Amino acid sequence: MIIKVYKSVDGRLMRLRKDSLPLQLYSAWESRRHLLKGDPSTMQQASFGRFTVNFCPWRANRPQPAPRLNANIREPHQLCTFDKEAVIQQEGVAALEIDGRLYHVLINLNPVNDPSFILTKAPDRPADELCQIIHSPVDIADSMTMHQLFPPQLSFLFNSNPAGSTDAGATINHFHLQSFCFKDRPGDIRFQSASTRVLGEKEDVYAYLKILEENNNAYNLLFLRTVFGATQVAAIPRTLGIPTTPIQSQVLTETIGAPFYVGFLSISNQTIFQAMKRSPVEAELVLAQWQRETTVDKETLARFERQYRGSLKLGEIFTKQPG
Numbered sequence: 001m002i003i004k005v006y007k008s009v010d011g012r013l014m015r016l017r018k019d020s021l022p023l024q025l026y027s028a029w030e031s032r033r034h035l036l037k038g039d040p041s042t043m044q045q046a047s048f049g050r051f052t053v054n055f056c057p058w059r060a061n062r063p064q065p066a067p068r069l070n071a072n073i074r075e076p077h078q079l080c081t082f083d084k085e086a087v088i089q090q091e092g093v094a095a096l097e098i099d100g101r102l103y104h105v106l107i108n109l110n111p112v113n114d115p116s117f118i119l120t121k122a123p124d125r126p127a128d129e130l131c132q133i134i135h136s137p138v139d140i141a142d143s144m145t146m147h148q149l150f151p152p153q154l155s156f157l158f159n160s161n162p163a164g165s166t167d168a169g170a171t172i173n174h175f176h177l178q179s180f181c182f183k184d185r186p187g188d189i190r191f192q193s194a195s196t197r198v199l200g201e202k203e204d205v206y207a208y209l210k211i212l213e214e215n216n217n218a219y220n221l222l223f224l225r226t227v228f229g230a231t232q233v234a235a236i237p238r239t240l241g242i243p244t245t246p247i248q249s250q251v252l253t254e255t256i257g258a259p260f261y262v263g264f265l266s267i268s269n270q271t272i273f274q275a276m277k278r279s280p281v282e283a284e285l286v287l288a289q290w291q292r293e294t295t296v297d298k299e300t301l302a303r304f305e306r307q308y309r310g311s312l313k314l315g316e317i318f319t320k321q322p323g
């Protein structure tokens with residue numbers, strides 16, 4: 001595997017040593033903070049149960065597609081903001097190339113915390129590799145490789161396109177990963193237990209995602225570091241549950257896709273943030289129901305686990321009830 005790392009200066013790529021990527025990311029983040037739509041250092045937080053809620057009002061104004069009924073997870077890619085040279089020029093801080101496949105690293109103008117980046121496939125990739133789903137095990141392997149090059153405090157989150165009535169929080173139909181920080185929760189026990197519990201090899205994860213894709217069920221992928229520094233991937237199907245209260249609708253559609261594993265949610269609505277502070281029990285109940293209803297039935301999961309020789313731990317996160 002040939003890996004090249006670049007820093008991006010006004011859209012021009014300049015080769016860097018691989019181990020200088022973390023320094024480039026942190027210094028670029030500081031020098032471009034003025035572009036952010038909100039300052040994550042002013043973020044209000046509230047704790048309830050096992051979770052922290054981060055109140056990020058600026059994220060309410062980020063570009064969002066119009067809600068669609070019966071969305072198709074394979075919606076073809078159309079030209080979008082990540083295809084614009086001006087956007088790559090202004091927001092791009094680095095690029096990574098893996099066997100010739102190029103990814104741009106942009107600062108996240110609508111940060112979930114501090115620092116916050118977006119990794120996108122370069123727009124000259126074939127159009128059928130650009131839409132916001134996992135296209136092959138190579139996408140997973142590349143993401144794991146990039147995660148290893150990033151500072152260890154940063155995790156990656158992939159949000160698939162919306163599908164049917166399910167929504168994984170993706171706002172742009174162009175392959176991109178969010179990268180955000182765990183540094184304020186060092187040694188968090190949830191983090192450590194999550195990292196030892198989930199996952200498998202990239203082919204196993206991909207096989208599971210194909211089931212979700214065929215069932216038209218949106219999903220998240222979370223890339224975490226283990227305590228030993230390895231990258232592990234959690235595949236998380238999104239719920240079929242239809243939100244009926246404001247707290248549900250915000251928690252089920254607006255938040256970071258994997259609160260059980262990262263320990264926090266990101267909320268953008270002031271009224272709902274206040275309501276969650278007043279009704280922490282309702283908020284925790286919504287989270288408890290988070291993963292219960294998906295398109296994957298027990299038989300499918302059992303078949304899937306047999307197929308993967310029982311070595312696969314994916315089923316655990318889908319079948320285990322929270323708490």
Ligand SMILES: [Zn+2]
Pocket residue numbers: 077078079080081082083123130173174
């Ligand atoms: Zn695009």
